[in-house]
Amino acid sequence: MTSAPMSPLALLDTDSLIGDDDRAMRDTVRKFVDDRLRPEIAAWYDEGSVPVRDLALEFGSLGLLGMHLEGYGCAGTSATAYGLACLELEAGDSGLRSIVSVQGSLAMYAIHRHGSDEQKDEWLPRMATGEAIGCFGLTEPDFGSDPGGMRARARQDPAPGGTGDWVLTGNKMWITNGSVADVAVVWARAEEGIRGFVVPTDTPGFSATEIKRKMSLRASVTAELALDEVRLPTTAMLPEARGLSGPLSCLTEARFGIIFGALGAARDCLETTIAYVREREIFGKRLAAYQLTQAKLADMSVELGKGMLLALHLGRLKDEGRLEAAAISVGKLNNTREAIAIARECRTLLGAAGITLEYPLMRHANNLESVLTYEGTAEVHQLVIGQALTGEAAFR
Numbered sequence: 001m002t003s004a005p006m007s008p009l010a011l012l013d014t015d016s017l018i019g020d021d022d023r024a025m026r027d028t029v030r031k032f033v034d035d036r037l038r039p040e041i042a043a044w045y046d047e048g049s050v051p052v053r054d055l056a057l058e059f060g061s062l063g064l065l066g067m068h069l070e071g072y073g074c075a076g077t078s079a080t081a082y083g084l085a086c087l088e089l090e091a092g093d094s095g096l097r098s099i100v101s102v103q104g105s106l107a108m109y110a111i112h113r114h115g116s117d118e119q120k121d122e123w124l125p126r127m128a129t130g131e132a133i134g135c136f137g138l139t140e141p142d143f144g145s146d147p148g149g150m151r152a153r154a155r156q157d158p159a160p161g162g163t164g165d166w167v168l169t170g171n172k173m174w175i176t177n178g179s180v181a182d183v184a185v186v187w188a189r190a191e192e193g194i195r196g197f198v199v200p201t202d203t204p205g206f207s208a209t210e211i212k213r214k215m216s217l218r219a220s221v222t223a224e225l226a227l228d229e230v231r232l233p234t235t236a237m238l239p240e241a242r243g244l245s246g247p248l249s250c251l252t253e254a255r256f257g258i259i260f261g262a263l264g265a266a267r268d269c270l271e272t273t274i275a276y277v278r279e280r281e282i283f284g285k286r287l288a289a290y291q292l293t294q295a296k297l298a299d300m301s302v303e304l305g306k307g308m309l310l311a312l313h314l315g316r317l318k319d320e321g322r323l324e325a326a327a328i329s330v331g332k333l334n335n336t337r338e339a340i341a342i343a344r345e346c347r348t349l350l351g352a353a354g355i356t357l358e359y360p361l362m363r364h365a366n367n368l369e370s371v372l373t374y375e376g377t378a379e380v381h382q383l384v385i386g387q388a389l390t391g392e393a394a395f396r
């Protein structure tokens, strides 16, 4: 007996948990992804190049850049709406979602939360429209999971006598949009501890080199930044960020978007796979009609539905101002881990066809390797949760 198939997220009717405004925004982003991005994404991924500047303007005109921030031309949506936008973008590609995450949750958020009025006025309106692109330089070649060990240094020409200028020296690694950015938020160790700096990328001494030959996030620009005696005015420092909590507050924002985003990649894999197995005939009958296939589809849909419930719950907590860092770690750990498992399992159901760019499975699976690693690796989130559970920090 056959009946009309149901989409995996319809199983739990998670849409009924989303308000009308958020759903309308979500549908707009989904349509943009389907009409504008989906036809191009395999080629961008294949070529390892993506028109970040054009896309930033388009994302800006949709109101997606810094969309959960207030003022300065930002849309001021709910956190849940921002999460849903991330989900739809990542159903296209994790690299496309990364453009929006880095711009809104890392670079813009850093300036919005920790910046001076002058810094906000100068950068945020242009970043919201996509005219100015930002990047966020925290990771270094030798310090990823342990950013507190950073070697980048900020020293100040002492006033009186000196100019009071800041001088930055160091290297930042794996920086999304680093070589296309107009402005970099760079974290460096000053005498008083870790501080953030707003660095226009045309400042003498600043250079960025794109990292090529990636097998993951190929539709995203990743770069190494070199700061060689970059001289900045005293006003370049983010006045409100002191110590490691400054950059960590930005990572918390970006991690939240990933909790939703990873589910987009997983949903796209599952929907593609269900459509495929309903067509593909093996041993004289459709692949969808085998129990082994259905067991896989059922298990994956259960995980996708659970991940969505978790994301919506965390979104609600964030909208109420009650979301704790350990809960974000629960969401980031679970949803990235399950998404990559779903992408890989879906690939098995497409057999050889699953390894090509004709289908999105391997692309999503490879992208999710980065998503599992950046914004805190899976292991780092286990340690955050472990500390919350035991009171013991086991990071070192």
Ligand SMILES: Cc1cc2nc3c(=O)[nH]c(=O)nc-3n(C[C@H](O)[C@H](O)[C@H](O)COP(=O)(O)OP(=O)(O)OC[C@H]3O[C@@H](n4cnc5c(N)ncnc54)[C@H](O)[C@@H]3O)c2cc1C
Pocket: 102, 136, 137, 138, 139, 141, 142, 143, 144, 145, 146, 173, 174, 175, 176, 177, 216, 217, 222, 370, 373, 374, 375, 376, 377, 378, 379, 380, 383, 394, 395, 396
């Ligand atoms: C595509 C991409 C884009 C990125 N974009 C940015 C960006 O825009 N800005 C930015 O600042 N950074 C960015 N990153 C960097 C990212 O945040 C780091 O890669 C991440 O923090 C991990 O650091 P690492 O790669 O140095 O790995 P490492 O820290 O060297 O970790 C290696 C392994 O050790 C494990 N490990 C670490 N600590 C412990 C511990 N205490 N106990 C047990 N195991 C441990 C890790 O989980 C991992 O498995 C990006 C990375 C990628 C891949």
